[in-house]
Structures are given as C-alpha cells and as structure tokens.
Amino acid sequence: FLYFFAPPSLLFRLPSYHPLAAMCTPWIAEYVWISGQNTYTDLRSKYMTVTHVPIDAATPDKMKVWNFDGSSTGQAAGETSEILIKPVAVYPHPFLDNARVVLSECYKPDMTPHPTNSRVVALKYFDAHKDDEPWFGLEQEYFLYKGGRPYKLPAGGFPEPQGDFYCGNSSKVVGREIVLEHYQACLKMGLKIAGVNAEVAPAQWEFQIGPCTGIEEGDHMVMARWVWAKIAEMNEMEINYDPKPIKGDWNGSGCHHNFSTKAMRQPGGYEAIKQACANLGKTFLDDVKFYGGDNNQRMTGLHETSKLSEFTWSIGGRHTSVRVGNDVEREGKGYMEDRRPASNIDPYLSTVRLYTSAMGYAGPSAEEANIPHEPWWDVLAKEAAQ
C-alpha cells in the first residue's frame, strides 16, 4: 500500500543494513608498507578493490585493516607469519585512474606494533610536545642506476672528475626526464616536495621534502621513495640510496636534515638554535646511530662532510656537523641544517631523534627503535674518548 504513495527515490533506497546499500562504485586502493628486509627503502604494496566507501570519502579510519604474508618480506615473527597493515594516510594515485595510495603501518596479529614499525615509535615522541611544531626539510640524495651501475656511464668507470655535474645543464647530466617524472608524480600526490637538483657526482640527484611538521616528514619521504620505486620499475632502473656507492674520490649520498621549531622561527630564535647545538654536542654519539647504516664510509671529513666522532657547528660551514645559514645570524631566527644523516636513513627515526636530542628531551634509544648495532659505533666512541 505504501509503495503507491512513496516518492520514487524512497522506493529504490535500500535499508542501511542491506549489504548492497553500502556498495559504491568500485575503485582501487594500493596499500603501501615498509618491509623489514633492509633500510626503509624496500617498499611493498598490493591492490584492493574498494566498495565500502566512495573514493572521495576515503580517509585512513574508513579504510580496512588488511594483511600480508610476513614470511615473504623477512618480517615474520614467531609461529604466525600474518602481518596486519593499518592505514595511516591516503593520497591521490599518481599513476592509476580511479585509485588512491594508502600508506600503512605494520602490526602483529594481536595489534601490537611490529618491530619494524618505526612510525609508532616516532609518533610517541612527536606527540609528547606538540606545541614545538617541529618542521623538517630533508634533502634526499641518490644515484640513478641501471644494470647495477650508474645510469648511462661507461662500463670502464667514470669519464672525468666530478665538478661539472652539480646543477648542470649539459650532455654530462643524465636522467633528467625521469627525475622530472618523479617530481611531477610527487606533486600529483600532494607531497610537499620542495625542489630537485642534479648533484655533485654523475648520475647523482637530490630531491627535497619539506617543510613538513613532525610525523608528516617521514610519511612524505616514504611516499616520495615509493614514487621512485615505481618509476624505476617502469624504466627498468634502480635507485641507489647507499651512502657511499662509489668508492674513492666521489661524493657519497646524504640526507641533510633542515630543522626548526616554532621558537627558532620567531624573533630571537637564533638563541634557541644555539641551545639546540649545545644539546646535540652532548648526545652525538647516540644520535649518529639513527643517521643511517654505513654512514661512517661517507662521513670521512672529505667531500663536504664532517667527522662523526665529534660534534661541530658553524655559520655557513659545510665541514661541520651542523650548518646554520648566514641569514639566520643576520635575521636572528630561522632553522639549522644537520648535515650528518645519510641517504639511507629511516626518516621517522632520524627526524624524531634529531628533534628530541636538539630539544634536550627524552628520545628513543637505538634498542627501542630496533636499530641493529654497527661495529663502527664502538670505533667512534673510542675516538671521541681520546
């Protein structure tokens, strides 16, 4: 009887408990997570067709917790190999129509964080002092590789000493088209990519992510590395994040951390920057544990680097641990640049460690962060004690 009087729109509306009522136009979610295989540049992903939430309404809390086989990524712990992936951020998909990228964290089946989940460790310390509004700008250096050696360089080795490549525009610079593809894709995703430049060694490039506040720096850096993984795959290339891939008189790859707090950015902030440097002078032997494996090979005191066994800072210097810009001294505020972190850092851990150490706060230890012990840490400690 009611059917005769109901308006047509009501006639076809399904009750909310009906399974079909929740269906929307199917779209693709690419879940991305960090595998425990190596140094936070091994990013895995798989696709899921989503119908429970419209694509434009997709937020991390509306996305399903999914899972994968941890025994195939070197992450299996104990008798169960299932690892849960919990969405923490959703981005436009730069390569696929009707799709989103879903950055996810790894959990054990009992919903405790997986040991490789460094994001939760960082978030704990970032959340403890939100008023500081820590900003980061990371300069990710890397080499373009193809077939196991630097892209387009002769098999016999390097053509000539470095010098012409940095910010170069000539036939000596290789890979520009793909580098710009990466740049555009990052912008399409809404990542805060600040810029791109050709670096000192041939086939070496840099992109900058920032300024981002707190945990967002790690998220955007992981996503920008994922964009590279995709583009490298499409071009049958590799991105080399090794801190010193080519031995000898060639620059290694770093990841300078530009850092400021609200206090540093305000008038008189130079004082807060000096205090941060004084604090870093007390914690440096533990801080460098968070600045990438094999970083001792890059930080030799040559090639615009400092020595890891001491902490130094200067205005405008490129051979000190920290560089403070000339404009900071002039204007009395701004930011500082920690030049020690290597290209292969875990950006969640390196940023939170720099932040807590610079502020004199309790920060994560290497044990809490699950950073495996490296023999050169002990060598540094011995050198520093002399």
Ligand code: ADP
């Ligand atoms: P460099 O001169 O050392 O090569 P870059 O231009 O490559 O420096 O990178 C500088 C980075 O610093 C950029 O990512 C930028 O977003 C970031 N940055 C700028 N201002 C601040 C600030 N106040 N706090 C933290 N990072 C900042």
Ligand code: MN
């Ligand atoms: Mn730079």
Ligand code: MN
């Ligand atoms: Mn650089």
Ligand code: MN
């Ligand atoms: Mn720099």
